[in-house]
Every structure is written in structure tokens, then in C-alpha cells.
Amino acid sequence: MGSLTLGYDTDELLNLGLRELLGARKNDAFSSSRFQQYRLTLKILLESPSSAVGLAIVILYSAIAVIDFIYPSLIGVQNAYSMVPDFSNPVPTTPTWPTHPFGTTFPGIDLYQAIMAAIRVDLWYSLLIVLTGAALGTLVGVLAGYAGGSLDEVLMRITDIFLSIPYLPFAIAVGFVLGRGIEDISLALAVVWWRQYARYARGQALAVRENAFIEAARASGVGSLRIMLRHVVPNVLTPVFVQISLDLGTIVQVFASLTFIGFASANPLLPELGTLISDGFQYAVVAPWVVFFPGMAILIFAIAMNLVGDGLRDALDPRSRT
Amino acid sequence: MVGLKLRYFVLRRLLLLIPTLIGLTLIVFVLTKVGGDQRLIGEYINLHSTIPAVVQAQEVAQRFHLNDPLIVQYFYWLVSLVHGDWGYTRTLVYDGSVLDAISLFFPNTLVLATLSSLLTALIGIPLGVWSAVRKDSVLDQATRVISFAGYAIPTFWLGLVLIIAFGSANVCRCLDIFPISGTVDVSLIGGVNWFIGGISYPSHILMIDSLIHGRIDIFSDSVMHLILPVITLTYGIMASVLRIMRSSMQDTLNQDYIRTARAKGLSENVVINVHARRNALIPVFTLLGYTIASLLGGAVITETVFNYPGIGYWTTQAILNGDQGGIMGATIIFGLAFIFANLIVDIAYGFLDPRIRY
Numbered sequence: 001m002g003s004l005t006l007g008y009d010t011d012e013l014l015n016l017g018l019r020e021l022l023g024a025r026k027n028d029a030f031s032s033s034r035f036q037q038y039r040l041t042l043k044i045l046l047e048s049p050s051s052a053v054g055l056a057i058v059i060l061y062s063a064i065a066v067i068d069f070i071y072p073s074l075i076g077v078q079n080a081y082s083m084v085p086d087f088s089n090p091v092p093t094t095p096t097w098p099t100h101p102f103g104t105t106f107p108g109i110d111l112y113q114a115i116m117a118a119i120r121v122d123l124w125y126s127l128l129i130v131l132t133g134a135a136l137g138t139l140v141g142v143l144a145g146y147a148g149g150s151l152d153e154v155l156m157r158i159t160d161i162f163l164s165i166p167y168l169p170f171a172i173a174v175g176f177v178l179g180r181g182i183e184d185i186s187l188a189l190a191v192v193w194w195r196q197y198a199r200y201a202r203g204q205a206l207a208v209r210e211n212a213f214i215e216a217a218r219a220s221g222v223g224s225l226r227i228m229l230r231h232v233v234p235n236v237l238t239p240v241f242v243q244i245s246l247d248l249g250t251i252v253q254v255f256a257s258l259t260f261i262g263f264a265s266a267n268p269l270l271p272e273l274g275t276l277i278s279d280g281f282q283y284a285v286v287a288p289w290v291v292f293f294p295g296m297a298i299l300i301f302a303i304a305m306n307l308v309g310d311g312l313r314d315a316l317d318p319r320s321r322t
Numbered sequence: 323m324v325g326l327k328l329r330y331f332v333l334r335r336l337l338l339l340i341p342t343l344i345g346l347t348l349i350v351f352v353l354t355k356v357g358g359d360q361r362l363i364g365e366y367i368n369l370h371s372t373i374p375a376v377v378q379a380q381e382v383a384q385r386f387h388l389n390d391p392l393i394v395q396y397f398y399w400l401v402s403l404v405h406g407d408w409g410y411t412r413t414l415v416y417d418g419s420v421l422d423a424i425s426l427f428f429p430n431t432l433v434l435a436t437l438s439s440l441l442t443a444l445i446g447i448p449l450g451v452w453s454a455v456r457k458d459s460v461l462d463q464a465t466r467v468i469s470f471a472g473y474a475i476p477t478f479w480l481g482l483v484l485i486i487a488f489g490s491a492n493v494c495r496c497l498d499i500f501p502i503s504g505t506v507d508v509s510l511i512g513g514v515n516w517f518i519g520g521i522s523y524p525s526h527i528l529m530i531d532s533l534i535h536g537r538i539d540i541f542s543d544s545v546m547h548l549i550l551p552v553i554t555l556t557y558g559i560m561a562s563v564l565r566i567m568r569s570s571m572q573d574t575l576n577q578d579y580i581r582t583a584r585a586k587g588l589s590e591n592v593v594i595n596v597h598a599r600r601n602a603l604i605p606v607f608t609l610l611g612y613t614i615a616s617l618l619g620g621a622v623i624t625e626t627v628f629n630y631p632g633i634g635y636w637t638t639q640a641i642l643n644g645d646q647g648g649i650m651g652a653t654i655i656f657g658l659a660f661i662f663a664n665l666i667v668d669i670a671y672g673f674l675d676p677r678i679r680y
Contacts, residue, residue, distance in 0.1 A: 161345025168619030169637065169656040173350070176641060176649045177357035253476040260478050261626050262641045277479065285502075288486045295479035302474035 044315035051311025057304035061119055068120035080117045082269045083109045092280065092287035105280040105290040115297050117271035122298075125186045126252045132190035134244050137197025142236055144198070145205025146228050152202075159198045167192045168254070175263055182264035182272065189254065193247070200243060204236040242313045249305030256298050273298055331672045335665065346657040347403065350650050351396050359388050361646045365410040408654070409647035413639040415520070415631065420651035423636060428655065429526040430505070431625070431632035435617050437548065438555040442613075446560050447606070450567025451599055454575065465564060472561020477620050481554040481627035488550060501547045503629045510540050520631040551628045558620040559613050566606050574602040607671055611664040618656050 046052045064075065072080040086108030095103035095111075102111035144155040162170075175188035208214065209232065217227050259274030268275065273294045280290025354362060366382045367375050383389065387398045408420035416423045453465035489502035501507060505520065505528050514537075516523045522531040529548075532540035574580065575598055583593045622634035629635065633652055640648030 157341065158345075161342065161349065164342050164346050164661055165349065165653065165657040166615040166618040166660050168622055169653050170349075172622070172637060172641065173353050173649050173653040176646070177353050180641065180644070249474060253474075256476060257478050257623050261623065261638045277482065281482070284482055284486055285489045291479070291482045291486065295476065295482070298476050298479065299474055302476070303470075306470065306473050 041312070041315050045308075045311045048311050048314070050307045051314075054304040054307025054311065057300060058308055061123060061301055061304070064116060065120040065123045068117055072117070075116055077113045077116045079113075080120060080271070083114050083117070083271050085109055085269065092283045092290050094287075095289055102293045103287070103289045105276060105287075106283055107279075109276075109279070111276075111289065111293050114271050114276055115273070115294055118273045118276060118294070119297065119301075121182075121270065121272050122252055122255060123301075125182065126248055126255055129186050129189045129193060129255065130244050130247050130251050133193030134197050134240055134247075136190070137194035137199075138201040138233070138236060138240055140194065141198040141201025141203075142205045142228060142232055145202035146209055146224075146232050148209075155198070156202065159195055162192070162195045165192075167195075168257075171254075171258065175258065180263055181266050182259065182270065185258050185263040186255070189251065189258070193251070197240065197243065201236050201240060204239060205232050208232050208235045238316050242309060242316060245305060245312055246309035249302040249309065252301055252305070253298055328672060332669055335668055335672070339661070339665065342661055346654070346661065347400055348396065350653055350657075351399055353653070354399070354646070354650055355392070355395075357646050359383070362386065362409070363388075365412075365647045403654075408651050411636075411640065411645050411648035411651065413636065413643045413645050413648055415636060415639045420647050423648065424633065424651055424655050426521045426526055427631060427633045427636045430528075430630065431621050431634060433527055433529065433548070434551055434555060434621060434625070434630065434632060437552045438559065439613075439617060441552060441556045442559050442563050445556075446563035447567055447603070450564050450606075451571050451594070451602070453564075454568045454571035454602075455594055457572065462568075465568065469561040469564040469568075472557065472564070475557075477554060477558040478623045478627050480557055481550070481624055484550050484554060485627070499546075500549050501543075502550060505547050505630060506540055506544050507547075510537075510543055514540075547630075551624050551630050554627070555617065555620050555624045558624070559616050562609065562613060562616070563606065566609050567602065570605040571598065571602040574598045577601075604675055607667065607674065610667045611660075614663045614667075615660055618660060 045055065067074050068077060068080040072078070078084055086104075088108070089104075090107035092106055093100065093104045095101055100110050100112065102115065105111050105114070140155055140159065144152040170192045171185070171188045173188075174191050175185035178184035178187060214227060214231055217231055222230075256272075256274035256277070259272050260278045262278075264270065264272060264275055268279075276294040277291055280287070280294075284291045363379045363382045367378045369375065371378065385398070386402070387394050406421055408424075410418065411420050411423050416426065449461075449465055453459075453462040456462055485502045488500045506517070511517045514535075516531060516535055517528075522528045525531055525534070528544040529541060532538070532544060575594075580593060580598055583597045584590075588597075621632060622637055624630070625632045625634035626638040633655060636648060637652040639645075640652065
């Protein structure tokens with residue numbers, strides 16, 4: 001999966017100015033050329049057909065989420081915030097065009113509308129989880145890596161302790177004590193998701209710390225906090241962004257798995273993909289579509305996110321190509 | 323000298339257990355506190371007892387020193403943990419002490435996890451090696467698709483799709499071969515006195531107990547019941563093993579000593595099987611810890627989907643029943659399983675790779 005074919009070679013990339021992007025940024029690189037660099041990354045990303053397809057799907061999902069938010073009836077969703085049950089006809093019915101293109105699920109909920117509305121919820125919470133985890137982990141990692149010494153030791157031992165519990169049971173325990181709601185499980189996942197980022201960011205910070213421009217900043221009397229935020233963090237962010245995009249594909253599955261096994265059951269009408277599958281679970285054998293369509297919604301997004309993540313990694317760091 | 327170094331390595335690794343175990347119990351303790359003292363007290367109150375609930379609650383509070391500083395509370399909580407008092411669980415599947423519940427459910431999870439990791443090793447390692455050796459062949463492409471899908475298909479959904487495929491009589495009768503739920507067919511266990519409430523006695527592993535009691539029919543049925551859960555769980559961990567094995571084998575094949583081996587005229591078979599594969603396995607080994615974590619996490623989901631009575635299934639029941647004792651017990655046992663599996667992996671690694679002993 002790492003070995004997607006790209007239509008250029010490493011030297012060409014470096015000539016394009018990627019050396020700037022990969023190496024330590026100089027102060028002036030922040031102002032003028034950052035936009036150009038992003039455009040370049042995007043260009044490289046789009047050159048690979050698989051990343052381009054992935055990006056298109058991700059944009060489509062994001063568009064659905066935004067439409068849910070501002071004008072849901074545009075995509076035929078009556079209510080983007082609650083599923084509409086029909087208790088007079090609760091048993092799942094087969095997909096019929098155009099009234100129920102994906103069929104209905106228990107209790108009489110139109111699957112197409114439910115999935116479209118659920119995309120907003122799942123995307124929003126997944127994004128929130130990954131970004132919170134990444135921010136927290138990056139902060140801890142940069143602090144540990146840049147400060148070094150005993151602070152590094154303490155922070156990394158804490159990270160190790162957090163790493164000593166498999167994340168899923170850990171998230172279940174945290175989510176449980178917080179209250180079993182959808183916000184609780186999201187917070188729980190963010191609490192267990194910062195660990196890898198801390199290790200990752202620390203490694204990067206250790207490398208960045210040795211650069212001459214850091215030494216120059218220190219020599220000219222810039223404070224530690226400012227060095228960390230202005231010079232170390234930006235240089236650590238590139239690999240963190242790649243990891244975020246890869247993690248989004250994973251977290252959307254983990255989130256749905258946890259709602260499937262019973263989190264978020266406090267609000268059974270909240271449109272959410274895991275809850276949808278769990279609602280239809282008992283009918284899975286006689287009405288396969290109740291499980292198939294919500295699962296495909298997760299699957300397609302996860303594939304797309306992985307394609308984008310891989311493409312980004314290849315575009316930003318040619319060395320990691322396998 | 324080498325023996326001494328190895329002994330130091332093992333000793334050092336064992337000493338590292340202490341902070342890790344303290345960390346694990348501290349986290350669970352903090353979570354218990356976040357959950358609230360009332361929940362902890364509630365676990366211990368016996369409503370059928372003649373002693374009033376208020377008096378019982380006072381006794382529990384006194385026993386766990388709930389009115390003392392947190393560090394004191396942690397100490398007494400840890401003492402009761404070490405003494406085998408892990409609290410009480412009240413779910414539909416089990417009502418009793420947490421440690422008893424774990425001793426009943428853990429063997430089933432162990433069976434599932436062991437079979438899945440064996441299957442992963444048996445398929446993942448050779449497939450990874452082949453796809454690296456025959457790079458860009460059809461097999462390699464297929465392998466890449468498998469490992470890619472592994473990152474994108476949710477485990478619980480795959481389990482459900484298997485249930486639909488193998489459990490639906492209305493689609494195609496021919497696929498109706500594998501049972502989709504539980505550990506054994508209900509019709510076989512009528513009148514069996516060593517199988518109570520989904521758990522078999524004395525070993526709690528149905529495959530072993532059925533043989534002890536001489537029931538070959540139950541044995542074969544329990545094997546059939548394991549097939550779909552094992553496939554689901556294996557699939558969940560296969561992707562990372564395949565991916566690491568493939569890239570590690572590719573790296574190894576580019577090493578100088580492989581070129582030397584080829585240059586001196588060794589057959590390709592010897593080069594791959596003797597020189598390259600062994601060294602390529604080392605990175606796979608380092609990532610075993612990660613694989614074990616996803617195995618244990620995957621077990622929660624897989625067991626729930628297939629109604630398979632293991633720790634994961636019990637955890638899900640505890641979530642639905644608001645049973646804090648069960649959740650904390652499961653977290654500790656998952657943590658312990660993970661920590662000790664990693665310990666074994668690390669020590670084995672020390673034996674395998676001399677460079678690691680520092």
C-alpha cells in the first residue's frame with residue numbers, strides 16, 4: 001500500500017523545491033513560500049491516480065457533512081439531527097427506488113437518509129478525536145523532546161504507562177466511567193489516542209533540536225517557549241499531518257465499533273453508522289442491506305482516507321516510499 | 323560473558339515490570355474514582371443480606387478507606403487487588419466475583435487469540451516473504467490488496483458480512499455450513515451436566531472438556547463454531563503482519579550479505595529461506611507487541627458479534643448493564659495479558675537477536 005506508483009523520481013522532486021519542505025524551514029520560509037509549498041504538495045498528491053480518487057471521495061464525504069449542516073433537504077434528508085422511525089412498519093423492507101434506495105432498517109428508518117445524516121456525525125466526531133489526540137500528543141512529545149533531561153524521562157514514562165493498556169479496552173473503560181454517551185466515548189478515544197503522537201513528535205523534535213537554526217535562535221536570545229512554538233512545532237507538524245490523515249481512516253472504524261457495542265445508546269435516534277448497524281444486527285441474516293450499506297459507508301471513507309494518507313506521505317517524504 | 327549479559331537483560335526487563343504494573347493499576351484506580359465511590363460501594367452491597375444496606379456501605383467505605391487521602395485509598399485498593407478481591411460483576415451473563423468471571427471467560431478468549439495468531443503467522447509470514455521475493459507479480463498485487471483492505475474494513479462489519487454469507491438460508495442453502503453464534507449447538511448440550519450457562523467444566527475450554535468427557539460430536543461442533551470468529555480476528559491483525567513482513571523482506575534482500583550469498587553461487591532457495599527470511603523476521607517480531615494489542619482489542623468486537631463467551635463479550639455485557647466491576651476487571655486483565663505477552667516477546671527477542679542485549 002505504500003508503493004503506489006508516482007510519475008516522477010526523487011531528484012525531480014528535490015529540484016521542484018521539496019528540499020525546502022523536507023528540511024528545516026528558515027524563518028522567511030514561513031511568510032511567502034508556504035502557500036506555494038502547499039500547492040506543490042497538492043499537485044504531487046493529485047499526480048497519483050489513487051490519491052486523487054481518495055481525495056475526491058474525502059471531499060464528497062465532507063460535502064455531504066456540510067450539506068447536512070446547512071441544507072439537508074438538498075440531498076433528500078428530512079432531519080439531519082435525528083433518525084425518523086416509523087413504528088407502524090418497523091421491520092426492515094427491501095431497497096426500492098426511489099422511495100427507499102437503500103431499504104429501511106429497524107424500526108422503519110429509511111437507510112439512505114440515516115446514512116447521509118450519520119456521515120456528518122461520524123466525520124465530526126472522528127475529526128474531533130484525531131485532532132484532540134494529535135494536538136495533545138504533539139505538545140507532550142515536543143515538550144519532552146525539546147526540553148530533554150528529567151522532564152523528557154517523566155513524560156515518556158507516563159506515555160509508556162498509557163501504552164501498557166491495549167487502546168480499545170482502555171477507551172471502553174474511560175468512556176464507561178465518563179458516562180457511556182457519544183461525547184464520553186469520543187473524549188475517551190482522544191485520551192487514548194495521543195500516545196503514538198507523543199512518541200512520534202518527540203522523535204521529530206529531537207532531530208529538529210539539533211538544527212543550526214534552533215541554535216541561532218537561542219543565541220539571539222529567543223525564549224524556550226517561543227522557540228518551541230515558532231520553530232520546533234511547525235517542523236514537527238508535517239509528519240503529524242500525514243499520521244492524522246491515516247488515523248482518520250482508522251478512527252472512523254473504531255468509533256463505529258464502539259457505538260456498535262453499546263456506547264451512545266442513550267440517544268438511540270442519533271444518526272450514527274455504528275448504532276445503525278447495531279440496530280439492524282438482529283435482522284442481518286434476513287435483511288442483509290441493514291448491515292451492508294452503513295458498513296460500506298465506513299469502508300469507502302476508510303479506504304479513501306488511507307489513499308490520501310499514503311499519497312501525502314509519499315508527497316511529503318519520498319524517503320518513506322517502499 | 324554473553325550469558326551474564328543476557329541475565330542482566332532479563333533482570334532489567336523484569337524490573338521494568340514494576341513501574342508498568344503500578345502505572346496500570348494507578349490508571350484503573352483513577353478510572354474507578356472517576357466512576358464514583360457510590361459505584362464501588364454498590365458492587366459490594368448484598369441486598370439479600372439481613373444487614374441493612376447503609377451499614378454494609380459504611381463497612382465498604384471503611385475497608386477501602388474512602389475517607390482518607392487518595393494515595394491511602396490507592397494503597398488499600400491495591401492490597402485488596404493483590405488478595406484476589408477484584409470486586410463484583412452483575413451482568414446477565416455472570417453474577418459474582420470479577421476474578422471468578424475472568425477465570426470462566428478468559429480461557430475462551432485465549433483459545434480465540436491463540437488460534438488467530440497461529441493462523442496469522444502461518445499465512446502472513448510465507449505470504450509476506452513470497453510477495454517480497456516476487457515483487458509486482460500477481461501474488462504480490464493480491465497481497466497488497468489484502469493488506470490494504472485490512473486497514474479499511476471494520477472488523478465488526480466483516481464479522482457481520484460473514485454471518486450474512488454463512489448464516490442466511492434464504493440466499494443460498496449451500497453456504498449454510500458454519501454456525502454463526504455461540505460455542506456449540508444447543509441441540510447437542512441437552513442433558514450435559516458439565517456445560518452450564520455457556521461455560522464448560524473443568525477447563526472452561528469446550529474443545530478440551532468435550533474430549534475429557536468423551537463427546538467427539540461436541541468437540542467437532544465447537545471447532546466449527548470457532549471457524550468464523552477466528553477468520554474475523556485473524557483478518558483484523560493480518561494486514562499489519564503482511565505489510566511489515568513484506569517491506570522487511572524487501573529491505574533484507576537488498577543487503578550486501580544477500581548479494582554475497584548469491585555471488586558465491588548459493589541457490590535462490592537457500593538465500594531466501596536460510597539467509598534472508600530469518601533476518602527479515604526481526605522487525606516483525608518487534609511489532610508483535612502492537613499486534614497483540616490489536617488482537618486483544620479485536621477480540622472484544624469479534625466475540626460480541628459472534629456471541630462468543632470470552633472476556634470481550636463479557637465486557638460488552640458490562641457496558642450494556644452499567645457494570646463497573648466488570649469493566650475495570652476486564653481492563654486489568656487485558657492490560658496484564660498485554661504486559662506479560664510483551665515481556666515474553668521482549669525476552670525471546672533478547673535470545674534471538676544479540677544486538678538487543680544492552
